[in-house]
Amino acid sequence: MTASTPGPVPTLSLLGTTALLFEAPGALELHSQQRIWALAQEAAGWPEVREAVPGMNNLMLSFVRPPRTLDALKARLEAAWEAVTPLAREGRVVELPVIYGGAGGPHMADVVAHTGLSIENIVELHSAPLYPVYALGSHPGYCYLGGMDPRIATPRRKVPVLSIPGGAVSIGGAQTGVSASAGPSGWNTIGTTTMAFFDPARNPPATLQPGDRIRFLVEGIEA
Known part of the structure; x- marks a missing residue:
């Protein structure tokens, strides 16, 4: 890149009159997310x-x-974004046993059909990474995770499911996550786990924080 060719710049947009959204340029990756943590x-x-x-x-x-x-x-904000040093958080490693497929993974067949992989291959690829928690959102305690193998990426569902249970392990596009409570979802549920992700009586109420990491353990595979 030459001095006359500017790089991508952040995007800023108002959220009503009392908030603003700063969107970082470039692809979603851990290094960029660490800069977001530092800027925050x-x-x-x-x-x-x-x-x-x-x-x-x-x-x-x-x-x-x-x-x-x-x-x-x-x-x-733009000056701070250029100046910040990525904040490398070494949080806890949390292991979550998952039963893949079966009644708790009703959309596994859709992931199989899209990827052309077997259930065993999908489970192996999904459970291999140590997933960093990038951010919390969507609903209380929900973790957005990075690091999923692109070979099992599957588009979100054209028609969302009205309710999935808490602990549903799902794939949406290039991401995976675990539902912290029951509610609607447009992701593909491939398994289930048990964990209390949010408790308003705790401090902090969310069990996991950005910088923590999740490892999915294969507790079982059901047809």
């Missing part, structure tokens, strides 16, 4: 910021009061 840590200390919430390759800022102009804040 820095921006959380700015006087106009009420809360800095890291998402998947993005950062949401809510304000103590709506800024009069975004120009100064935009320039400050």
Whole structure:
């Protein structure tokens, strides 16, 4: 890249009048997510910021009061993004036993059909990585994970399921995750596990935090 060819730049957009979304340029990967964590840590200390919430390759800022102009804040965010050192968090490793397929994995057949792989191959590829927790969101305690093998990537469902149980292990596009509670989902559920991901009586209430890692253990495979 030459000096006359600018690289990709972040995107900023308003979320109503009291919040802003900073979207990082480039592909979703751990290095970029670590920069998001670092930017969140820095921006959380700015006087106009009420809360800095890291998402998947993005950062949401809510304000103590709506800024009069975004120009100064935009320039400050872009400068901070260029200057931050990726924050390498070494959190806990949590092992989750999973029963793949069967009644708890009703969409395994769809993943098989899309990938052309056997159930055994899919289970082997899905359970091999140590998945970093990139961010929390979607619903309380839910973890967005990175690191899934692209060979088992499967598009989200055209018609979402109205309710899947807590502990449902699913694939949506290039990502995988575990539902923290019952609710609707457009992902492909391939198995099930048991874990209390969220408890409002705890501090913090979410069991896992960005930087923690998940390993799926094969407890069983059902047809």
